[in-house]
Amino acid sequence: MTRIPHETSGEPNPLHALTPELLRRRTSMKWRTYPEDVLPVWVAEMDVPLAEPVVRAVTGAMERGDTGYPVGSAYAEALAAFARQRWDWDGLAVERTAIVPDVMLGVVEMLKLVTGPGDPVVVNSPVYPPFYAFVRHLDRRVVEAPLGADGRIDPEVLKDTFRRVTAGRERAAYLLCSPHNPTGTVHTADELSAVAALAERYGVRVVADEIHAPLVLAGARFVPYLSVPGGERGLSLMSASKAWNLAGLKAALAVAGPEAAADLARMPEEVGHGPSHVGVLAHTAALREGTAWLDALLAGLDANRRLLTGLLAEHLPAIRYRPGEATYLAWLDCRGLDLGDDPAEVFLRHGRVALNSGLPFGTGGAGHARLNLATTPGLLTEAVRRMAVALRR
Numbered sequence: 001m002t003r004i005p006h007e008t009s010g011e012p013n014p015l016h017a018l019t020p021e022l023l024r025r026r027t028s029m030k031w032r033t034y035p036e037d038v039l040p041v042w043v044a045e046m047d048v049p050l051a052e053p054v055v056r057a058v059t060g061a062m063e064r065g066d067t068g069y070p071v072g073s074a075y076a077e078a079l080a081a082f083a084r085q086r087w088d089w090d091g092l093a094v095e096r097t098a099i100v101p102d103v104m105l106g107v108v109e110m111l112k113l114v115t116g117p118g119d120p121v122v123v124n125s126p127v128y129p130p131f132y133a134f135v136r137h138l139d140r141r142v143v144e145a146p147l148g149a150d151g152r153i154d155p156e157v158l159k160d161t162f163r164r165v166t167a168g169r170e171r172a173a174y175l176l177c178s179p180h181n182p183t184g185t186v187h188t189a190d191e192l193s194a195v196a197a198l199a200e201r202y203g204v205r206v207v208a209d210e211i212h213a214p215l216v217l218a219g220a221r222f223v224p225y226l227s228v229p230g231g232e233r234g235l236s237l238m239s240a241s242k243a244w245n246l247a248g249l250k251a252a253l254a255v256a257g258p259e260a261a262a263d264l265a266r267m268p269e270e271v272g273h274g275p276s277h278v279g280v281l282a283h284t285a286a287l288r289e290g291t292a293w294l295d296a297l298l299a300g301l302d303a304n305r306r307l308l309t310g311l312l313a314e315h316l317p318a319i320r321y322r323p324g325e326a327t328y329l330a331w332l333d334c335r336g337l338d339l340g341d342d343p344a345e346v347f348l349r350h351g352r353v354a355l356n357s358g359l360p361f362g363t364g365g366a367g368h369a370r371l372n373l374a375t376t377p378g379l380l381t382e383a384v385r386r387m388a389v390a391l392r393r
Contacts, residue, residue, distance in 0.1 A: 010292055011292045011293050011295070011296035012296060013296055013297075013299065013300040013303075014046075014048035014049055014051075014293065014296060014297050014300065015046075015047065015048060015297070015300035015301070015304065015374065015375065015376055015377070016300070016376060016377070017048065017049050018047055018048065018049060018376065020376075020378075020379065023047055023379075024036065028045060028247075028248060029043050029045065030042065030043050030045040030372075033354075034348075034354050037352050038348065038352045038353065038354050039352065039353045039354065039379065039382060039383055039386060040354045041353060041354065041355060041371050041372045041373070041375060041379070041380070041383045042344075042354045042355050042356045042370070042371075042372055043356070043372065044242060044247070044328075044329065044372060045245065045247060045372075045374075046245040046297075046328065046372075046374035046375075047374060047375040047376060047379065048245055048297065048374070050244070050245065050246075051244055051285075051286060051289075051290040051293035051294075052293070053285040053286065053288070053289035053290050053293075054244060054246070054282045054285050054286050054290060056285065057281045057282050057284070057285035058249070058278055058281065058282050061277075061278050061281055066277070066278075066281075067277060067278060068277055069273065069277055070099060070251070070272070070275050070276070070277040070279075070280045071277075073094050073097070074280070074284045075099060075251065075253060075280050075283055075284045075287075076092075076094040076097040076099075076253055077094055078283075078284045078287035078288045079092060079097075079238060079240075079253055079287055080092040080093075080094055081287070081288070082214075082287045082288075082291075083224065085291070086214065086222075086291075087213075087221075087222055087223070087224060087227075089224050089227050091224070091226060091227055092224075092226075092255060093258075095261075096255060096256040096257075096258070096260075096261050096264060097253050097254065097255050097256070097264075098253070098254045098264055098267055098271070098272060099251065099252070099253060099254075099272050099275050099280065100237070100252050100253065100254050100271055100272070100274065100275065101250050101251070101252070101271075101274030101275050102239065102241065102250050102251070102252050102275075103209055103211045103237040103238075103239050103241065103252045104130050104134050104209075105252075105274065106237040106252050106253075106254045107134060107175065107207060107209060107237055108134055108137075108138055109254065109267055109268075109271050110207045110235045110237065110254060110263075110267075111135070111138060111140060111173055111175070111207060112138070113235075113263045113264070113266055113267060114171065114173050114205035114207070114235070114263060115140055115171045115172070115173045115205070116171060117139040117140070118139065118140070118141060118170075119140055119141065119170050119171045119172060119173070120140070120141045120142075120143045120165040120170065120172045120173075121135045121140045121141065121142055121143065121172070121173045121174070121175050122143050122144075122145050122158075122161050122162065122165060122172065122173070122174045122175065122204070123135075123142060123143070123144060123145070123174075123175050123177075123362070124144075124145055124146065124147050124153055124158075124176075124177065124180065125144040125145075125146050125147065125361065125362035125363040125364050125365070126146075126147070126182060126183075126331075126358065126361035126362050126363065126364040126365040126368065127177050127180070127181065127182075127361060127362060128177060128181040128182070128209075128361070129360035129361055129362075131175055131177070131209075132360070132362060135175065140173075143161060143164075143165050144161075144362055144363050145157050145158045145160075145161040146363050146364055147180075147183065147185075147364065151180075151183040151185050151322060151331075152185055152187075152191065153187065153191055153194075153195065155191075155194050155195075155198070158174075158195065158198055159198050159202075162174070162198055162199070162201075162202040162204050163202060165204075166202045166203055166204065171203075171205070172202070172203070172204045172205070173204065173205045173206070173207055174195070174199060174204050174205070174206045174207070175207050175209065176195065176206055176207070176208040176209065176225060177208075177209050178192070178208050178209070178210050178212075178213070178225060179210075179212045179213065179215070179216065179222065179324075179325065179326035179327055181212060181327055181329060182327075182329050182331040182356075182358075182361060182368075182370045183322075183324060183331050184323070184324015184325055184326050184327045184329060184330070184331065185324065185325060185326075186216055186220040186221070186222060186223075186325040186326045187223065188223065189223045189228055192223055192225055192228045192231070193228045193229055193230060195225075196225075196228055196229065196230030196231045196234070197230050199230070199233075199234075200230050200233070205233065205234075205235070206225065206231070206233070206234040206235070207234070207235045207236075207237070208225040208226075208234060208235070208236045208237070209237050210224065210225065210236050210237065210238050211237065211238065211239050211241060211242050211252075212242050212243075212326055212327045213238060213243075213326075214240070214242075214243035214294060215242060215243050215298070215301070215326050215327050215328060216298075216325065216326040217298055217301060217302050217305065217324075217325060217326060218298070218302055219325065220325035220326060222326070224236065226255065226256075226257045231257055232257040232258045232259040232260070233257055233259045233260050234256075234257045234260060235254065235255070235256055235257070235260050235263065235264065236254070236255040236256075236257075237252055237253070237254055237255070238252065238253050238255060239251065239252035239253065239283065240282075240283035240286040240287050240290075241283070242327075243286070243294055243297075244282075244283075244286040244290055244293075244294070246279065246282055246283060246286065249276055249278060249279035249282045249283070250274070250275055250276045250279045251275040251276055251279035251280045251282075251283045252275070254267070301328050301373065301374060303377070304328075304373045304374070304375075304377060304380055305323045305324070305330075305373060306323075307377055307380060307381070308321070308323075308330055308371070308373050308380060308384070309321065309323055311380070311381060311384040312332075312384065315384055315385065315387075315388040316337070316384065316387060316388055316391075318334075318336035318337050319332050319333065319334050319336065319337065320332075320333035320335075320336065321333070328372060328373055328374035329370055329371070329372055329373070330370065330371040330372075330373050331358075331368060331370055332355075332368060332369045332370070332371055333367065333368055334367055334368060334369055335367035335368075337391065339367075340367075341358075341359060341366040341367055342357050342358070342359055342366075343358075343367065343368070343369050344356060344357040344358070344369040344370075345357065346390055346393075347369065347386070347387050347390045349390075350389070350390035350391075350393040351386035351387050351388075351389045351390030352386060353383050353386035353387055353390070355369040355370060355371050355387075356369060356370035356371075356372075357369065358370065371383065
């Protein structure tokens with residue numbers, strides 16, 4: 001079972017470590033896309049220092065000049081050990097893994113293995129916008145199976161969608177987001193087993209994006225899709241990227257169920273040339289030695305989740321917010337504010353605070369905004385204050 005995060009991991013809360021002045025010195029997308037007077041709480045970068053094992057791994061590589069091409073199975077072995085410890089899952093077989101540049105590029109390669117041009121790929125909207133962009137760029141058709149009003153997979157909707165997209169006997173895939181981005185929903189074993197049964201019934205291949213798997217908060221349990229009955233034909237993409245804030249150090253793993261091993265074996269060898277060797281070293285160190293840091297982060301995120309709930313209730317009670325069970329992303333239903341389809345644009349223009357617009361997340365995204373709560377409590381408080389100021393325009 002997933003280990004419940006706690007404050008006694010021996011690590012300080014990394015969300016308390018950095019000042020706004022230090023964060024403004026960063027040169028990545030989150031802090032450089034908007035003018036300096038805008039407070040960014042949008043893209044999935046965390047306002048944290050790196051875990052010490054990651055810093056040691058990267059600086060050690062620099063000192064050795066160890067900046068060549070990646071090789072070996074250390075990353076997969078570290079992930080398999082992490083899965084046993086955190087998820088009580090012993091089914092991640094190193095021989096059924098392959099290194100890929102990152103999760104979304106890995107998704108593309110997996111979809112190439114199980115679908116052809118023009119084939120349908122089912123997604124649960126609202127969902128991570130690159131699901132639309134990457135699938136369409138691959139010349140596949142995105143077909144939405146919207147989540148239910150409770151933010152969970154609706155099995156009847158999914159069944160009807162699977163039946164419809166396979167009626168012409170074309171190949172079809174289901175791109176599962178688990179845990180779900182942007183809602184933070186953690187799918188249960190029963191829900192995933194129902195997905196697997198439907199996929200088997202209709203001949204739909206499941207590709208699971210499980211990048212947020214290490215970021216499950218107290219009270220919920222992550223279940224790997226490949227671990228449920230019927231998941232044997234599935235393909236999964238996993239990475240240490242989101243949980244340890246390593247987006248700039250590219251690396252991920254494609255993982256195949258026992259009955260999908262032959263599919264993964266068909267992946268072109270050159271795909272494995274894309275990941276960063278230093279990224280592989282960093283991700284491996286995070287999984288092997290960074291769990292205490294992760295526990296401290298999860299406790300901090302849980303505290304920020306409670307803080308955000310209180311701040312919204314006090315300053316923006318018309319916003320509906322169901323705290324997510326995973327991720328560090330908050331999905332805000334702003335329709336009660338009467339700000340139109342794109343409330344994030346109003347918050348930016350009149351409050352100088354940047355959130356993600358809900359519109360690119362597909363059906364169900366209008367009137368919503370996504371807020372990144374992986375920041376200091378002070379900046380989170382200031383973000384909500386600015387959002388409230390925007391209403392007094």
